[in-house]
Amino acid sequence: MFDLTKEIILEGKDLRTYRTLRLILFLFSLFAFLYVAFLILFPAQSFVFSFLNPDASSNTITRPRNSSGEFIRNGKIPSDTNLYFDASLVGNYSKAKINFTLNKKSEQPEFESLQAVRSYQAFLYPEGSPLGFKDGTLLKNNRDYYIVSAGELHKFQSFSVVKALGFPENSFLESDANDLNYNAIGSPILDEKKFPDASLFKIADNFYLLKNGELQKFIGPESFLSQYRPEQALEKNSSFLDTYPLSENFIGFSDGSLISYADSVYVISDGKYFPIDSTITFAAAGYNWNDVIPATGDELSIYKKARLFTLKDAHPNGTVFSTTEDGKFYMINNGEKNPLPTEKIAFSWLRKIPVVVSEAGSIDSISCDRLTKEPLTLRSYSCELELDKLKNLLGKDFEFNSIFKNNVEIDKIDIKFEKTFTLDNLKQTIAELLSRVKNNYVQQ
Amino acid sequence: MSSNNFFNKKNLRIIYKLLHDILFILFVFFILTLIAEGLLPGIVSSRLGLYKIILLIFCIFFLIQLAFGKIGDAPAGSFSNKKSSYVLLFILAALIFNGMLNLGLPLNIFVLILALTVLYFSFNLFFPPTASS
Numbered sequence: 001m002f003d004l005t006k007e008i009i010l011e012g013k014d015l016r017t018y019r020t021l022r023l024i025l026f027l028f029s030l031f032a033f034l035y036v037a038f039l040i041l042f043p044a045q046s047f048v049f050s051f052l053n054p055d056a057s058s059n060t061i062t063r064p065r066n067s068s069g070e071f072i073r074n075g076k077i078p079s080d081t082n083l084y085f086d087a088s089l090v091g092n093y094s095k096a097k098i099n100f101t102l103n104k105k106s107e108q109p110e111f112e113s114l115q116a117v118r119s120y121q122a123f124l125y126p127e128g129s130p131l132g133f134k135d136g137t138l139l140k141n142n143r144d145y146y147i148v149s150a151g152e153l154h155k156f157q158s159f160s161v162v163k164a165l166g167f168p169e170n171s172f173l174e175s176d177a178n179d180l181n182y183n184a185i186g187s188p189i190l191d192e193k194k195f196p197d198a199s200l201f202k203i204a205d206n207f208y209l210l211k212n213g214e215l216q217k218f219i220g221p222e223s224f225l226s227q228y229r230p231e232q233a234l235e236k237n238s239s240f241l242d243t244y245p246l247s248e249n250f251i252g253f254s255d256g257s258l259i260s261y262a263d264s265v266y267v268i269s270d271g272k273y274f275p276i277d278s279t280i281t282f283a284a285a286g287y288n289w290n291d292v293i294p295a296t297g298d299e300l301s302i303y304k305k306a307r308l309f310t311l312k313d314a315h316p317n318g319t320v321f322s323t324t325e326d327g328k329f330y331m332i333n334n335g336e337k338n339p340l341p342t343e344k345i346a347f348s349w350l351r352k353i354p355v356v357v358s359e360a361g362s363i364d365s366i367s368c369d370r371l372t373k374e375p376l377t378l379r380s381y382s383c384e385l386e387l388d389k390l391k392n393l394l395g396k397d398f399e400f401n402s403i404f405k406n407n408v409e410i411d412k413i414d415i416k417f418e419k420t421f422t423l424d425n426l427k428q429t430i431a432e433l434l435s436r437v438k439n440n441y442v443q444q
Numbered sequence: 445m446s447s448n449n450f451f452n453k454k455n456l457r458i459i460y461k462l463l464h465d466i467l468f469i470l471f472v473f474f475i476l477t478l479i480a481e482g483l484l485p486g487i488v489s490s491r492l493g494l495y496k497i498i499l500l501i502f503c504i505f506f507l508i509q510l511a512f513g514k515i516g517d518a519p520a521g522s523f524s525n526k527k528s529s530y531v532l533l534f535i536l537a538a539l540i541f542n543g544m545l546n547l548g549l550p551l552n553i554f555v556l557i558l559a560l561t562v563l564y565f566s567f568n569l570f571f572p573p574t575a576s577s
Contacts, residue, residue, distance in 0.1 A: 010458065441545070
């Protein structure tokens with residue numbers, strides 16, 4: 001074996017002692033190395049929320065809340081009341097141990113149940129009313145022609161009105177009576193010279209939308225294409241700009257768009273841009289690199305910078321989900337998920353690949369119905385959930401829902417996700433690590 | 445008094461040799477960690493703080509110096525080893541290159557050459573080559 005200190009010469013018993021100790025040292029190092037490898041290959045992830053310090057940045061459990069979505073700050077949970085909380089993480093784990101540490105003033109807990117589902121937080125929002133076609137969509141049903149404006153269907157009086165205004169027939173989307181049921185009926189369009197609101201125009205290389213009698217310019221061609229198909233815009237020459245006053249406001253990218261500027265990727269929503277904190281978050285949120293639109297500084301300047309979009313954040317307004325089971329579409333809007341009820345309606349909204357989600361994730365749950373007292377603790381109670389049933393579901397968020405039969409006061413919630421030592425888990429972790437390396441290097 | 449006996453010159457020579465072995469193992473572990481962190485940031489540091497390894501390396505350095513002072517009559521060893529220097533230099537270059545992937549290939553190579561040149565001259569400044577070498 002190599003000797004790093006040749007200048008020190010040992011002989012006889014000393015040499016034998018040194019060699020024995022050196023062998024022990026190398027064996028110990030090998031075990032230490034294997035231990036670190038084990039920690040990496042069979043990881044555990046811990047999450048915590050302290051009700052004693054609800055605003056602490058060290059709280060990694062998201063939004064402890066009641067059924068109405070109100071944030072619970074003090075840990076006081078009335079009897080038969082749902083306590084919801086979320087944990088967001090990447091990868092599949094074998095089990096989760098949930099631990100409640102109760103306040104010393106709290107009653108002994110009479111536990112009813114604890115359930116967990118796996119999906120995306122936003123997809124677990126309550127279902128809202130179905131949405132109709134997007135404003136600006138031109139529709140055709142048999143011999144009737146429509147434009148959608150302010151959520152209402154405005155019927156062109158006759159095809160001659162359509163022709164007189166110059167809308168090409170191929171820009172109208174063929175739809176059936178069922179598709180048209182989801183937009184309210186607005187006033188008909190009679191005037192052959194006046195364009196209806198929500199008409200789209202292309203003048204030179206710029207795109208405009210007519211709104212309240214003013215032309216609103218899209219900040220760039222890419223922002224138009226993030227919302228509409230190119231054939232939806234009526235081509236006009238520059239003299240058309242004299243017909244309507246030009247609005248001072250610009251139209252940006254559609255909500256939920258992914259844009260890149262310099263080295264960062266942002267998600268756009270409600271007039272703000274949220275910088276995505278890492279490629280891990282990007283991939284875990286179900287986003288697709290092909291949907292990232294390169295933007296200029298000018299295009300970004302119409303937005304306000306918002307906080308970082310991290311793994312524990314819910315998808316913002318404008319995100320469209322598509323279910324793996326039956327291809328249903330939902331759009332996130334102010335704490336609700338609104339179904340896009342027909343394929344044609346979904347087509348009018350979709351300009352990028354939707355986030356794929358398992359519908360079963362919001363329905364299939366796992367539960368434990370016994371809370372056991374932790375040994376050597378005074379007020380700590382835990383229950384363990386086997387996560388195998390949720391293994392193949394898409395989504396980065398686990399939503400937990402617990403109910404106690406009596407009033408309890410919780411000081412702290414801990415969750416520990418663990419991977420058990422199996423060949424399947426080893427293969428899975430290696431696949432996940434390779435995919436992370438790929439994300440880091442291929443999608444730059 | 446038994447502790448005095450334990451740290452006698454004979455035992456100190458064994459400890460001195462073992463400390464070098466520990467230092468070597470820690471260096472190998474640290475370099476492997478740096479490579480892993482370069483490929484997947486956070487893979488080790490999320491479980492084991494890198495500062496802990498660095499602190500441990502400094503502690504071992506300190507103990508080696510202490511043991512060397514106590515041994516007294518041992519000739520000072522030399523760590524210089526051309527082969528391992530080349531390996532370390534290659535790893536260093538690869539880590540710098542990996543850290544600047546976003547810059548684009550030409551700029552990355554330019555900065556890498558610049559960094560290695562600065563490193564070479566700094567090394568020569570602090571450890572000037574002797575006439576015999």
